[in-house]
Amino acid sequence: MIESANCPCSSALPYDICCARYHSGTPAPNAQLLMQSRYAAYAKQLIDYIIKTSHPALAARNRDASKWKQELLKFVKATKFNGLKINEFVDGEVQATVTFTAFLMQGGRDVSFTEKSTFLKVGDAWLYHSGEKQKRPL
Numbered sequence: 625m626i627e628s629a630n631c632p633c634s635s636a637l638p639y640d641i642c643c644a645r646y647h648s649g650t651p652a653p654n655a656q657l658l659m660q661s662r663y664a665a666y667a668k669q670l671i672d673y674i675i676k677t678s679h680p681a682l683a684a685r686n687r688d689a690s691k692w693k694q695e696l697l698k699f700v701k702a703t704k705f706n707g708l709k710i711n712e713f714v715d716g717e718v719q720a721t722v723t724f725t726a727f728l729m730q731g732g733r734d735v736s737f738t739e740k741s742t743f744l745k746v747g748d749a750w751l752y753h754s755g756e757k758q759k760r761p762l
C-alpha cells in the first residue's frame with residue numbers, strides 16, 4: 625500500500641497530511657473534517673476509529689461491541705470506496721450536520737448513497753450521532 629497516495633476522503637491531499645493525523649489521535653476540529661476522516665477510515669479499514677468517533681447513543685444501540693466490529697469489518701471488506709462528496713456543511717456550537725454522497729461499489733454493483741448526518745460535540749471531540757438517507761441528487 626502506498627501511504628503517500630491521496631487521502632480516500634477526496635480532499636486531493638496526501639493521506640499523511642490529511643486524515644492521518646485524526647486517525648492517530650488528534651480530534652477533528654469540525655464535523656466536516658470528522659466526516660471526511662470517518663470515510664477515510666472506512667476506506668482504510670480502521671474499524672476502531674469508526675467506533676471511537678461514534679456517539680455513545682449510537683454505540684449503545686450496538687451493545688455487542690465485538691459483533692458491531694465484525695459487521696463493520698465485513699462491510700469494509702466487501703466494499704470499494706471510490707470517493708466522497710460533501711454537499712452541505714452546517715456548523716454549530718455543539719451540533720452540526722453534514723450532507724454527503726459516498727461513492728461505493730459492492731461486487732460490481734453501485735451502492736452509492738447520499739446521507740444527512742448529525743454530529744454532536746462531546747468535550748473537544750465531534751462524534752457521529754445519526755444519519756438520514758437522502759434521495760440521490762440528479
Ligand SMILES: [Zn+2]
Pocket residue numbers: 631632633634635639642643644660661664
Ligand atoms: Zn482525508
